[in-house]
Amino acid sequence: MIKLSEMDLNYLIHSVRDARAIGYVVVASATIMVYEWSILLEQEVSLIWYSPWSLVKVLYFLSRYSQILDIGVHFQEHIQTSADPKICYISHDIATVSSGLGIAVSELILIVRTCALYGNSKRIIYGLGLVWTIWVFGNSWPIVKFMKTSVFEHQVSALIPGCYLTKASPLILICFVSLLLLETLMVVLTVWKAFKLFRGSTNLLISRFFRDGIMYYFCLFTLTLANVLVILLAPHDMLDLLDTLLRVSHSTLCCRLLLGLRETAAFADISAQRGGMVTTLPVSGQMEFGTPAVNDEGEMSMLES
Incomplete structure (x- = not known):
């Protein structure tokens, strides 16, 4: 019978604990995904499936269902x-590439939404489109470097589940820091537009549009920041x-975010047909809703998509 020293026993206990912690997070993530579905x-079928095909619909399906691969891997x-x-x-490698592409698609959805706030201004579209493109290609090198330098070994004990990552390039930190910067940029643009155009508005559609957007941005920002801290402070296998x-x-x-906007806009259409006073929701024409525009005198007008 092999006797373990106190140091070896402590290492084994910590390794089992760390492996189980990652497993719990994976299970929790899968639970969130299934619960959301x-x-x-029913809402997705009525608001997305039967709507005309558009860029946003394609991005929605890519973002929604590509995560199945991530969870499985x-x-x-x-x-x-x-x-x-x-x-x-x-x-x-599969998980790294799949997660990166999935997050890139989600960020593109947020960029499309941010462009809509500015009336689909060409300057904003080209500017954020260029930023997103640079962000994607700029992160390709650290991702490839991370995958090439990752080293796996057998677990020290059969009691420890999962793969054992013993070495990886810290350059992956660049990806998450740049993600923080990108999301910060969109938060600033959203808050600025909300303050400039809709200050003091009590309209349900406008309030929900900005409330959900800003809240979701900060949730993603917080989680991304937590991931950065894990990379900086946690051991390689974590x-x-x-x-x-x-x-x-x-x-x-x-x-x-997309489902909420389409649901609220559908409610607005019904109310308008019944003679209610509902302002058109300010989102991209690619989402099949009205878009706000500001004239030279600084007044906001609504343009039909």
């Missing part, structure tokens, strides 16, 4: 026992503690 499926990577390092390396949750949260919040 169960409560929003992360389950295989962190839940299985006696994990093969070669399989772990492949799974890790680097992806919040990756799955961050991916699912981006998909969930962005899709909820």
Whole structure:
């Protein structure tokens, strides 16, 4: 019988605890995903599935359902026992690329929404489009570097589930810091437009538009910041503690944002048909709603999509 020293025993206990913590986060993320589908499926079918095809509809489906791959791969990577390092390396690469693409799509949804706030101004569209493109291609190198430098080994004990990451490039931090900056930019643009155009408005549509957008931005910002802290402070085998949750949260919040807007706008259309006084919701024409515009005198007018 092999006797473990106190140091080895403590290391084993901490390794089991860390592996289970990651597993719990993966399970929690999958639970959030399934729960969202169960409560929003009817709304999604009526508001998204039967709507005309558009850029936003394509982005919605990509963001909504690509996370299935992420969840499946992360389950295989962190839940299985006696994990093969070669399989772990492949799974890790797939999960990294899939998560990156999924978050990029979610950020594009938020950018489309932010452009809508500015009346689909070409300057804003081209500016944010350029920022997003630079952000995507700029993060490609640290992601590739991270995948190439990641090293997996067998777990020190069969009691420890999941893959054992022993080495990885810290350059992955660049991706999350740049994500923080991108989301900060969109928060600033949203808050500025809300203050400038809709200060003091009590309209339900306008209030919900900005309330949900700003709240979701700050939720994503907080979770991204937490991921940065994990990368800076956690050991190598805990680097992806919040990756799955961050991916699912981006998909969930962005899709909820679109569903909420379409539901509110549908309510506005019904109220308008019945003679109610409801202001058109200020979102992109690609979302099939009206868009606000500001004339030279600083007054806001509504343009039909």
